Amino acid sequence: MDQIKVFLNEDEMPRQWYNIAADFPHAMPPPLAPNGKPLTPDMLAPVFPMNLIEQEVSTQRWIDIPDEVLQILWQWRPSPLCRATRLEKALGTPAKIFYKNEGVSAPGSHKPNTAVPQAYYNKVFGIKRLSTETGAGQWGSSLAMACQMFGLECKVYMVKISFDQKPFRKIMMQTWGAQCIASPSNETNAGRDILAKDPDCPGSLAIAISEAIEDCVTHKDTRYALGSVLNHVLLHQTIIGLEAKKQFDKIGLYPDVVIGCAGGGSNFAGLSFPFMADKIAGTKNPRIIAVEPAACPKMTRGIFTYDSGDVAMMTPLLPMYSLGHTYVPAPIHAGGLRYHGMAPLVSHAMREGLMEAVAIPQLECYRAAMLFSQTEGFIPAPETSHAIAMTIREANRAKEEGKEKVIVMNWSGHGIMDLSGYQAYLDGKLTDYHLPDSEILKAGECLKDLPKPPPLQ
Numbered sequence: 150m151d152q153i154k155v156f157l158n159e160d161e162m163p164r165q166w167y168n169i170a171a172d173f174p175h176a177m178p179p180p181l182a183p184n185g186k187p188l189t190p191d192m193l194a195p196v197f198p199m200n201l202i203e204q205e206v207s208t209q210r211w212i213d214i215p216d217e218v219l220q221i222l223w224q225w226r227p228s229p230l231c232r233a234t235r236l237e238k239a240l241g242t243p244a245k246i247f248y249k250n251e252g253v254s255a256p257g258s259h260k261p262n263t264a265v266p267q268a269y270y271n272k273v274f275g276i277k278r279l280s281t282e283t284g285a286g287q288w289g290s291s292l293a294m295a296c297q298m299f300g301l302e303c304k305v306y307m308v309k310i311s312f313d314q315k316p317f318r319k320i321m322m323q324t325w326g327a328q329c330i331a332s333p334s335n336e337t338n339a340g341r342d343i344l345a346k347d348p349d350c351p352g353s354l355a356i357a358i359s360e361a362i363e364d365c366v367t368h369k370d371t372r373y374a375l376g377s378v379l380n381h382v383l384l385h386q387t388i389i390g391l392e393a394k395k396q397f398d399k400i401g402l403y404p405d406v407v408i409g410c411a412g413g414g415s416n417f418a419g420l421s422f423p424f425m426a427d428k429i430a431g432t433k434n435p436r437i438i439a440v441e442p443a444a445c446p447k448m449t450r451g452i453f454t455y456d457s458g459d460v461a462m463m464t465p466l467l468p469m470y471s472l473g474h475t476y477v478p479a480p481i482h483a484g485g486l487r488y489h490g491m492a493p494l495v496s497h498a499m500r501e502g503l504m505e506a507v508a509i510p511q512l513e514c515y516r517a518a519m520l521f522s523q524t525e526g527f528i529p530a531p532e533t534s535h536a537i538a539m540t541i542r543e544a545n546r547a548k549e550e551g552k553e554k555v556i557v558m559n560w561s562g563h564g565i566m567d568l569s570g571y572q573a574y575l576d577g578k579l580t581d582y583h584l585p586d587s588e589i590l591k592a593g594e595c596l597k598d599l600p601k602p603p604p605l606q
């Protein structure tokens with residue numbers, strides 16, 4: 150019988166995170182202050198605790214995971230690496246398909262991998278309260294749980310379209326003791342400004358981030374927590390790929406293709422960076438593919454530029470692939486992928502030629518999610534369905550080429566709280582959004598006066 154599921158013993162578990170910034174062939178452009186001047190760590194101090202800022206700017210290759218954090222992560226880690234044999238059979242592919250199931254955490258996604266350490270580092274730094282934004286609600290609920298575990302208060306600004314589509318996520322956050330409100334809200338200047346212009350604004354992550362940062366800088370003992378994009382977030386997620394490498398070692402395989410969906414880039418980076426390290430070292434050469442929604446195609450149709458992480462331009466300027474911070478993506482169900490920019494570390498990996506990006510429209514993703522659910526059982530989050538759709542494309546290619554490839558995808562989360570999207574799909578109400586070039590050009594206008602990063606050197 151084929152081995153279906155690979156576990157690790159406690160003594161095999163990763164106890165350090167992997168920092169790819171130590172290994173890139175070329176230097177990354179530095180982040181800039183909102184005014185375009187060089188950014189210094191102390192400028193971030195009103196927003197993040199210094200222990201996390203140190204990780205944000207670190208170029209040390211391995212960073213120890215604190216025992217207090219491991220103790221919580223080990224409740225559900227290692228996440229299973231499973232072989233999707235029934236999916237393989239349904240596709241008639243010679244490829245071996247594996248998925249790393251991050252849906253087994255309590256909130257149901259990879260997000261607690263960073264929510265737990267972020268809450269921990271804030272706690273030991275003496276912070277009492279965290280503010281944040283959330284798209285589909287996976288991040289808000291993960292941070293709510295982590296804050297509860299470390300005795301911190303938590304306030305979540307949830308993108309309005311998701312707040313309306315996914316009421317159960319809000320209830321999860323409240324169950325874990327957090328406060329959750331729809332964004333744009335009347336509670337911040339940033340929110341009030343948007344509502345004055347557009348009372349029916351569906352919201353975006355860039356708007357919700359502005360609100361959460363404003364909340365943070367106007368409340369004492371409060372810091373802000375971000376669920377993706379930043380270096381320290383991607384660092385924390387590398388536990389996924391470090392486990393996966395050991396799991397593959399145990400069964401004597403190595404993936405030819407590594408796939409992850411990409412919103413801000415954290416789950417994709419979490420699985421892929423430890424494999425990318427082998428690619429940089431020249432010991433292995435897997436294809437590494439990030440999958441974005443066709444409705445928010447920052448890597449495939451955006452530009453590499455300095456851009457702000459939020460609409461009110463309160464964050465530093467980050468060197469990244471972006472559609473522009475004013476871009477409000479179509480209301481696709483994969484709320485976690487509706488972000489205008491891509492993590493600087495992932496953007497840099499793209500420039501280094503270490504990876505590829507592909508954009509896939511919503512309907513193909515739902516078809517893939519249906520096939521996955523009907524073969525493997527687990528119902529994926531709409532975000533995850535993008536990775537599944539790409540995996541199916543690659544498995545079909547392997548069939549055409551008659552090649553026995555090993556494919557691994559990050560199964561970033563379950564979709565049990567996202568069933569209204571499935572309902573819309575089953576009722577035939579879902580559509581693909583065709584994004585004309587003119588809209589991308591219009592969104593990009595906000596980038597005109599921002600500084601441009603230097604060429605790779």
Ligand SMILES: *Cc1c(COP(=O)(O)O)cnc(C)c1O
Binds near residue numbers: 416417562
């Ligand atoms: C948040 C989320 C994503 C997208 O965020 P990344 O930072 O790109 O990983 C993908 N899948 C799930 C299930 C999520 O909750």
